[in-house]
Amino acid sequence: MKNIKSIGIDFGGTSIKFGVVSGKEIIATSPRIYPKDYPVPSDLIRAIAERVNQLKTEHNNVVAIGCGVPGFVDFPTGTIHNLTNVPGWTNIHLKEELEARTDLPTAVENDANAMAIAEWKLGAAKGYAHAVCLTLGTGVGGGIISNNAVIRGAQFTAGELGQTSIDYAGRMGAYNNPGALEAYLGNNEFAADTQSDYVAAGIDKELSDCTPELLAEAAENGCEIALKAWDGYAEKLSTTLATTCWLLNPEIIVIGGGVSNAGDLLFMPLKKYLHAQLSGPFKDHLKVVPAEFSNNAGILGTAALALEGIEDFNV
Amino acid sequence: MKNIKSIGIDFGGTSIKFGVVSGKEIIATSPRIYPKDYPVPSDLIRAIAERVNQLKTEHNNVVAIGCGVPGFVDFPTGTIHNLTNVPGWTNIHLKEELEARTDLPTAVENDANAMAIAEWKLGAAKGYAHAVCLTLGTGVGGGIISNNAVIRGAQFTAGELGQTSIDYAGRMGAYNNPGALEAYLGNNEFAADTQSDYVAAGIDKELSDCTPELLAEAAENGCEIALKAWDGYAEKLSTTLATTCWLLNPEIIVIGGGVSNAGDLLFMPLKKYLHAQLSGPFKDHLKVVPAEFSNNAGILGTAALALEGIEDFNV
Numbered sequence: 001m002k003n004i005k006s007i008g009i010d011f012g013g014t015s016i017k018f019g020v021v022s023g024k025e026i027i028a029t030s031p032r033i034y035p036k037d038y039p040v041p042s043d044l045i046r047a048i049a050e051r052v053n054q055l056k057t058e059h060n061n062v063v064a065i066g067c068g069v070p071g072f073v074d075f076p077t078g079t080i081h082n083l084t085n086v087p088g089w090t091n092i093h094l095k096e097e098l099e100a101r102t103d104l105p106t107a108v109e110n111d112a113n114a115m116a117i118a119e120w121k122l123g124a125a126k127g128y129a130h131a132v133c134l135t136l137g138t139g140v141g142g143g144i145i146s147n148n149a150v151i152r153g154a155q156f157t158a159g160e161l162g163q164t165s166i167d168y169a170g171r172m173g174a175y176n177n178p179g180a181l182e183a184y185l186g187n188n189e190f191a192a193d194t195q196s197d198y199v200a201a202g203i204d205k206e207l208s209d210c211t212p213e214l215l216a217e218a219a220e221n222g223c224e225i226a227l228k229a230w231d232g233y234a235e236k237l238s239t240t241l242a243t244t245c246w247l248l249n250p251e252i253i254v255i256g257g258g259v260s261n262a263g264d265l266l267f268m269p270l271k272k273y274l275h276a277q278l279s280g281p282f283k284d285h286l287k288v289v290p291a292e293f294s295n296n297a298g299i300l301g302t303a304a305l306a307l308e309g310i311e312d313f314n315v
Numbered sequence: 316m317k318n319i320k321s322i323g324i325d326f327g328g329t330s331i332k333f334g335v336v337s338g339k340e341i342i343a344t345s346p347r348i349y350p351k352d353y354p355v356p357s358d359l360i361r362a363i364a365e366r367v368n369q370l371k372t373e374h375n376n377v378v379a380i381g382c383g384v385p386g387f388v389d390f391p392t393g394t395i396h397n398l399t400n401v402p403g404w405t406n407i408h409l410k411e412e413l414e415a416r417t418d419l420p421t422a423v424e425n426d427a428n429a430m431a432i433a434e435w436k437l438g439a440a441k442g443y444a445h446a447v448c449l450t451l452g453t454g455v456g457g458g459i460i461s462n463n464a465v466i467r468g469a470q471f472t473a474g475e476l477g478q479t480s481i482d483y484a485g486r487m488g489a490y491n492n493p494g495a496l497e498a499y500l501g502n503n504e505f506a507a508d509t510q511s512d513y514v515a516a517g518i519d520k521e522l523s524d525c526t527p528e529l530l531a532e533a534a535e536n537g538c539e540i541a542l543k544a545w546d547g548y549a550e551k552l553s554t555t556l557a558t559t560c561w562l563l564n565p566e567i568i569v570i571g572g573g574v575s576n577a578g579d580l581l582f583m584p585l586k587k588y589l590h591a592q593l594s595g596p597f598k599d600h601l602k603v604v605p606a607e608f609s610n611n612a613g614i615l616g617t618a619a620l621a622l623e624g625i626e627d628f629n630v
Contacts, residue, residue: 129469147461149462151462154444155564167481168553239483246478247473248459249468277493279478281387282472285470
């Protein structure tokens with residue numbers, strides 16, 4: 001089929017975005033939906049299906065739907081076990097429900113995997129058989145590609161880079177997991193730690209002065225404490241990434257999310273730390289690059305995922 | 316082909332063992348070869364090929380060779396980049412050389428992967444699509460199965476569980492990698508740490524009293540320091556295994572190597588620590604079991620690997 005299109009749905013905790021995708025272009029969007037306006041899941045599903053059906057009538061050759069959600073999904077059945085920030089979304093058969101209401105094959109995936117799929121199928125990791133993608137923001141999420149396939153694992157919970165441990169006797173993560181990377185590098189934790197550094201140096205700083213954006217600005221203006229904060233961020237991140245390299249030997253690491261906008265402040269020390277602790281045979285081949293897509297990764301990744309089965313079996 | 320057989324070669328730093336394998340049975344072996352007797356690699360290769368050709372004449376239906384080596388191998392070409400404890404073995408085309416001398420298709424693999432393949436194809440992880448296998452001894456080695464395939468990675472160096480970090484500011488590993496698991500759990504390091512604990516408690520102990528065997532005996536006799544040592548061993552090991560679970564979501568973890576003989580002294584606290592720091596959806600499904608094979612894993616795994624291509628394409 002020529003000019004095949006799919007619909008990508010980026011189901012976030014606060015808003016749900018829709019895009020009609022052709023190749024790597026979002027050729028149309030429709031107005032967002034806000035989960036808080038639909039406290040009953042079945043009402044929200046109906047609203048999502050309406051948007052999809054509208055887009056389907058407006059665009060020809062739409063053959064599939066992909067939906068990325070902030071939570072834990074049973075991938076083959078598309079059943080959502082639960083969503084982190086959307087009350088009531090427990091044990092919801094989203095794939096089945098959307099397929100019944102739209103007559104389009106639907107794939108439902110974890111949002112971090114969707115981002116990884118966007119980068120792997122269309123973006124910075126395109127053409128690589130072994131890739132690790134992560135997003136750095138409020139939380140730390142990730143997705144892993146190995147042997148040209150998404151690594152989902154036995155219960156489809158693989159790729160949780162934010163929960164990996166960087167210190168067996170360290171700070172507790174969300175699952176009572178000592179040394180969880182996210183417990184150091186989540187935006188709030190990074191801000192609080194850096195504020196403490198300022199206070200310890202006798203400098204008065206609000207927590208709101210310690211966002212990644214403002215700390216990047218401060219570092220660029222030569223602030224030693226901010227520079228040290230970015231170095232520490234990179235050191236901790238390098239630990240999880242080095243561990244991931246020892247386990248999986250990827251060719252490329254793709255880093256997205258708001259924090260990646262810090263650019264060289266993050267990437268330079270990160271590469272230095274990674275290079276120092278990896279072995280010759282693979283460290284020289286390893287690429288560490290910024291993500292190609294930012295806010296559109298969710299729509300693009302789910303739209304690409306939607307076409308997987310279609311392209312394999314029907315075209 | 317019925318009753319198909321392959322030859323597994325377990326190429327260790329001190330000796331090389333040979334077995335003719337049918338299914339999971341080693342039906343014949345031949346005398347070991349000692350690398351120190353053949354300082355020139357081509358002489359050692361010739362000796363290996365002679366053993367293989369002898370076994371081939373003694374047994375019918377031998378269709379392939381597998382060889383596991385202690386070092387870094389380019390898997391598709393079977394070229395050994397270097398071996399850890401065998402001088403002169405740098406850039407050796409072992410697959411090509413053995414194929415030319417024996418006329419049998421040959422697979423050359425890292426020894427830890429070979430052990431993992433033995434457990435996955437024939438042993439404790441048989442039938443599992445997502446498995447992590449590790450060996451605990453002088454070093455800590457591992458192999459990873461995901462989506463029913465060995466994860467080798469871009470330069471075939473994946474599965475190095477012993478090099479993963481459990482502390483970003485920790486003890487240096489062999490590659491200048493902070494917090495390397497092996498730097499805590501290698502037999503020598505475990506002995507030295509436990510000896511220090513004895514000394515700190517005013518108890519005189521030789522390093523040679525702190526082998527895993529003797530520490531297991533001491534713990535079974537109620538020695539508090541030995542019990543604490545095993546608990547600490549399990550805590551550190553659980554950190555790498557939990558990280559591996561967050562990244563890969565395996566169904567089963569198989570633990571072999573000499574240290575695994577400690578049995579419940581290791582497995583009980585290990586399961587306790589793992590269970591405490593993993594998330595509900597998958598921790599309840601995770602199995603942690605001892606390896607089925609010990610000294611034979613190398614021969615069985617390489618023999619099984621040898622048949623992979625054969626069974627897929629020719630039978």
